[in-house]
Amino acid sequence: MAESERGPRERMVFSAAQLIRREGVGATGMREVAAHAEAPRGSLQHYFPGGKEQLVDEAVGWAGRYAGRRIARFLAGLPEPTPGGLFAEMVRQWTDEYEREGFAxxxxxxxxxxxxxESSASTREAVATAFATWTGPVAEALTDMGVPGERAGALATLMISALEGAILISRAEQDTRALxxxxRELGPLLDAATHTAG
Amino acid sequence: MAESERGPRERMVFSAAQLIRREGVGATGMREVAAHAEAPRGSLQHYFPGGKEQLVDEAVGWAGRYAGRRIARFLAGLPEPTPGGLFAEMVRQWTDEYEREGFAxxxxxxxxxxxxxESSASTREAVATAFATWTGPVAEALTDMGVPGERAGALATLMISALEGAILISRAEQDTRALxxxxRELGPLLDAATHTAG
DNA sequence: CGGCTACTATGACCACGGTCATAGTCGGCA
DNA sequence: TGCCGACTATGACCGTGGTCATAGTAGCCG
Structure with a gap:
């Protein structure tokens, strides 16, 4: 996750995502983002004339692309790709982080x-796009594994839904149990979809 | 959802939950809660000397108990209770609301x-408790339907995870598709757990 | 060298919101 | 009647935070 030395603009987007995922959007301040990115405060209004909304939108977009890119890397690391195996990797990214760095x-x-x-239409659209750029590669991977095209998208949505919910519960419980x-429960069911027509 | 005339204290807790679920905790103001509950602003510090944190904690607790109570009502409305049928009802509560009142x-x-x-330990514990008082009745219902005890809890966690994630996605997409x-995908898989040992 | 553009620097403004202090009302009870 | 507790009413305080205004630096080009 520790990105190499990018430009200050990209660093701020990255930092925004980092802070948002810890404290939420409301509790994340612009000054805080600049400080975290070790970027000058004056650059905020220069790179993000649209203000906080723009910064949040870009952070969300960045997160969506990051999640999408991870899917390909998970697949590359899997000797024999199966839907359950991919899902296990997606989950493992989170259990690893939680065990390593806590549930922050x-x-x-x-x-x-x-x-x-509810408050920002543009951010809501950015979120929808982020989910789409995440679900896309997952569905594509599923079809490559032999899941019928119609079900692939549905199962991708199920996977990401279950993952997001489990993240919430694990964080609340400070325990990776939910993840x-x-x-464990969803993996076999996903694998079964490879063999049966939906 | 429109509760009858309760005391002002309960109305404020209820209103807090309503506002939080729309705007988030940070964007929900105390004055706003009092106004929404049609309660005097001065009552806030009287009933909630612990401040906003206490109010939020109680709102979360209220939501957890509400969700738990709904499970029993869903079961009562089901002619022949099955895990998939229960899950469909849980989901339907949300699709109904979204179709009726929008994705607010x-x-x-x-x-x-x-x-x-990350910011409030007491609220984090309140959330964990809320999830527990929600998962409990679900797991209990599953065992009553013939799901082996060890799997019942796990499947309850899976159900609530998938539901929470699908709520997020549906809200972002302004479409009940994810729900x-x-x-549709998880229901049959849950029903299958009734017949097979896990 | 002059000027232009990109970027940085910083203080001020202003609204919002949680909390506190202080006082007021109102009902019951001796 | 007078006290007392529960509840209400309101204004003030103060930190926080997004945004703006204004100016400063740095590098490049003509």
Whole structure:
């Protein structure tokens, strides 16, 4: 996750996502973002003339693309790709983080949904786009594994739904139980979809 | 959902939950809660000397108990209770609301998790308790339907995870697609657990 | 060198919101 | 009648935070 030395603009977007997923959108201040990114405060209004809304939108977009990119990397790391195996990897990213760094952060996209879905139309659309750019690669991977096209999208939505919910519960309980449970229960069911027509 | 004439204290807790699930915890003001509950502003510090944190905690607790109570009512309305049927009812409560009143609100427990998990220990515990008082009746219902005891809890966690995630996605997309998809895909898999040992 | 553009720097403004302090009402009870 | 407790009413305080205004620096180009 520790990105190499990018430009200050990208660093601020990245930092915004980091802070949002920990504290929520409302509790994340612009000054705080600049400080976290070690970027000058004056750059905020220069790079993000649209203000906080623009910054949040871009952070959400960044998170969506990041999640989408991870899918390809998960697949590359899997000797024999199966839907359940992919889902296990998606879950494992979170259990690993929670065991390594504690339960401080959640999903920034979920945070933006909760905080902005009603108040900011543009952010709500950014969130919808982020979910789409995440679901897309998952559905594509499922079809490559032999899941019928119509079900692939549906199962991708199910996977991401279950993951997002389990993240919430695990964070509240400060325990990875929900995440591991969801992976264990849903994995076999996903694998079954490879063999049967939906 | 329109509760009858309760005392002002209960009305404020209820209103807090309502506002939190729409705007998030951070964007929900105390004055706003009092106004929504048609309660005097001065009552806030009288009934909730612990301040906003106490009010939020109680709102979360109220939401958890509400969700738990609904499970029994769903079961009562089902001619032949099955896990998939129960899950369909849980989902339907949300699709109904979204079709009736728009996508303004989400789950207050999820909102509190995102906004307070890191900042307020007491709220995080309240959220964990709320999830427990929600999962409990679900797991109990599953065992009554013939699901082996060890799996009942796990499947209850899966159901609530998938539901919470689908709520997020549906709200972002302003479309009940994610909710109906999750119900359709997960329902049969849940029913299958009734007949097979886990 | 002059000027232009990109970027940085910083203080001020202003609204919002949680909390506190202080006082007021009102009903019951001796 | 007079006290007392529960509840209400309101204004003030103060920190926070998004935004704006204004100016400063740095590098490039003509």
């Amino acid at each position: 952060g959640g999903c920034p996209v979920a945070a933006a949904t909760v905080d902005c879905a 591991t449970t969801v992976a | 609100g989400g789950c207050p427990v999820a909102a509190a998790t995102v906004d307070c998990a 109906t998809t999750v119900a």
